[in-house]
Amino acid sequence: MAMTSEERKRKDADRKRIQRAKNRAAREAAKQMVADARNPSATQYMTEAVERSLAAMKWLTASDDAATSQVRKLASFCDRLEDDGDYIRALSAHRALTSALQALGGNPIVRQQHELRSLRAVARTGGGDDDGDRTDQPPAGATVSKFERPKKRAGR
Secondary structure: OOOOHHHHHHHHHHHHHHHHHHHHHHHHHHHHHHHHHHOOOOOOHHHHHHHHHHHHOOOOOHHHHHHHHHHHHHHHHHHHHHHHOOHHHHHHHHHHHHHHHHHOOOOHHHHHHHHHHHHHHHHHOOOOOOOOOOOOOOOOOOOOOOOOOOOOOOOO
């Protein structure tokens, strides 16, 4: 059965579209290989820093695996975007990474807030008084950083 000219044109257009897609994919793969070859030791500053931070977060449990995976992926994105020179998107990825780390308690301010909340909870349960003189502070665990209380001002 012979094809009409319209069917031939449609089939030819489909074949060309598929070939263009293959060529495009090959160019992208070649571009990525060139970028990798050009910079074999691509910067991994953020990825390495996040790995050190996660290793130091002894309070993380198995239920935090999804969040830690997200943090690792965001750090990888930050490094790759900076290597590619896409600094606008890299800044966006850094903001997302900061938020994810804060959610895990990987920020000094967040850790201090958690510690202050736990000290208030100890005071409410009778573990200490709330007059500001905290000589009987509970022992700090591995997840709590010790912050020295400032001395009382004279005249108060």
